[in-house]
Amino acid sequence: MTKEKRYQKITKFTVAVDCIVFGFDGTRLKILLIKRGLEPEKGKWSLMGGFVNEDESADIAANRILKTLTGLEGIYLEQFHTFSSPERDPVQRTVSIAYFALIDINKYKESINTDFEAEWFPIKEFPHLIFDHNEMVLLAQKKLQYKAASHTILFELLPDKFTLPLLQSLFEDVFNTSFDKGNFSRKMLSTKLLIKQKEKDKSNSKKGAYYYKLDKKHYEDNLHKILKLIPNPNNLL
Amino acid sequence: MTKEKRYQKITKFTVAVDCIVFGFDGTRLKILLIKRGLEPEKGKWSLMGGFVNEDESADIAANRILKTLTGLEGIYLEQFHTFSSPERDPVQRTVSIAYFALIDINKYKESINTDFEAEWFPIKEFPHLIFDHNEMVLLAQKKLQYKAASHTILFELLPDKFTLPLLQSLFEDVFNTSFDKGNFSRKMLSTKLLIKQKEKDKSNSKKGAYYYKLDKKHYEDNLHKILKLIPNPNNLL
DNA sequence: ACAAAAGTGTTCGTAGTACACCCATGG
DNA sequence: CCATGGGTGTACTACGAACACTTTTGT
Missing domain, CATH: 1.10.10.10 (Winged helix-like DNA-binding domain superfamily/Winged helix DNA-binding domain)
Known part of the structure; x- marks a missing residue:
């Protein structure tokens, strides 16, 4: 790389957002998973995610995607890591900006969007997920602990x-x-x-x-x- | 957006890496800035950064870029946030994955790469930076505090x-x-x-x-x- | 009246704070 | 020999951990 390198030569990437949605049913901490609607890996369990559009920030995109998939707005969302390994998506080079979301599981029940097959799984026993989504969940859990230790975010999970x-x-x-x-x-x-x-x-x-x-x-x-x-x-x- | 949306319609983005390089000269905490070598904003102060290549993860890219600009390898690096506002880069839609780096300022002096005009500025009085780089520095400072409060990373800054x-x-x-x-x-x-x-x-x-x-x-x-x-x-x- | 969960009181040890004091030595 | 920064000693306080104990009420 030289000083003179110009923008136009640079590789471009698809940019996705993936959300780890946490909920609490009164007994156990759970995450919300969805049956993936597009190839590859169609029909397998995955995190809630989608692509960032031209005119959006990742935050906006994450909110939009969650609204589409769950019907809920104003959910607590926090970006925690960006995953960019070249091997992470087998189809094409995709960078994923990962968020964790906290929602009151009861509110979700009321406005559930049945277009998508979503299901709650206990954090201790969820199915194998596509791509690097398992890794994302593990890191999200850590970040949730880290943040919850000195903030009030966990109340987002309660009625x-x-x-x-x-x-x-x-x-x-x-x-x-x-x-x-x-x-x-x-x-x-x-x-x-x-x-x-x-x-x-x-x-x-x-x-x-x-x-x-x-x-x-x-x-x-x-x-x-x-x-x-x-x-x-x-x-x- | 429908279930059937396919990959090929998705916008692609340039993906960059920007590093806030912290150093400590024995008296004051400082950051390392560089005179930007390409348009736009050529010649203005900016963070150390560059673009992620096709076959690289962001971590690899950040290490490569720091090596190119400072001559140093094995620097402590930690990803802390991804900036993606549509307005952040006036030329083209770019997502930037930001890292903070900790280096022993003396080691830097020994292997300084003079091809690039880099300079240390006290964290309390650095010049105005291009794009959203000022915002990045502020957040990096907070993350550094957060992490340093319960880890030994600050020793990376010392001989x-x-x-x-x-x-x-x-x-x-x-x-x-x-x-x-x-x-x-x-x-x-x-x-x-x-x-x-x-x-x-x-x-x-x-x-x-x-x-x-x-x-x-x-x-x-x-x-x-x-x-x-x-x-x-x-x-x- | 008793089981079971909610909530209170009490003790003990440790970790943080403040600050007084001693130490070493170059000018 | 004293000013200066390095380092130790100590008393006070507060908070967390543990656990015994009391309260409430449906069966």
Whole structure:
């Protein structure tokens, strides 16, 4: 390569977006997969993805694609890595910008788009995926942990009202560990970001657990002073 | 967009790599910039970058480009974000995969490649850059902090032998804060990753400060139990 | 009344902070 | 011999981990 190299000689690439869509059904952390609609590998399980158009940024494209495939708008989306190995797509040279998405699984149920065969799989036992999508899922999980350790993004996975035990089981699943319920609840409440509701959820116990809502007013202001929930926030990446 | 959409209709993009090269001269954290060698914006300051070739991954391309521009190999490189706004390059639709690089500024001096006009600028006062490169630098700084808070990557910026006061001033500059010297040294030493040398550096004081080396044997094993050096590892991203 | 889940209290150990103090040595 | 930066000692505090204990209520 010389100083004088010009744009016109440069190889061009197809640019795709792939999304790892996380959901939580109250018991287990899951990801949403789809039966691929085009060759190659048509009919096999894959991540939700598509191509970036001429006039779009990758963020815009990811939102558009998720809306098309799930019917949902305003989903939490975060770019986490770009995959560019020459071998990753056997048909043609494609670079994929990968995102993870967090959605409330109940909202998804309401507006499901049945044009596409999508299905939720537990994060621990999903089928083999096409191309390098398995690798993408693994990295997405790590990035989710990394980010969740000091931010409130996991609330995106829950309904408006949720109980502390439910929140705890979500955290336990995301970090693949278990927490002391007493310490967990105190730590959560100490952030002052949860507003106690009057109703209880009695579906899981006789006593019932109070519902809480995330305080969205303070939410934005307090992103800086959130919890250090994870025993050891190191070894995550 | 329909299920039947085929690959061949898809827009193709030029794919570039841009590197934010960090260095530390013993006093201040700096970045390495270059006078752009091709139109548009020829002659203006820009990040070190280039285009990804047909048969390369972005990682390979980034290494190649850094070698070409600085003469250095084996530099610490980490992909951190992909920029894809349609407006980012005025000439043609280009997606840029951005990396941050960490190099020992002394090694750079030895093998400098003078074909290119490169220059170090303090991270606090660098010139205006082309395209969205300023934005890239800002994000790179944040990612560097984020990662450095729980990993040993900052040692990539130092020579083999370094003193604790030097290490401290690097940390202070990266995190834009100050630490108690006593606590800093104890915390560092407690990781058991530093090996004390016999010589002292007397350039900064009469008493002199011992040199240390990073224990590269334990380095790999201990990436999990590293320091929590930063007062509040939150509010970083 | 008892099982089972929710939630509270209490103890203990450790890690961070602040700051006073000692050390070595070149001028 | 003293100013300067390097380095140690120590007391205080806060927070996390663990776990025993109390509360609630449907069966």
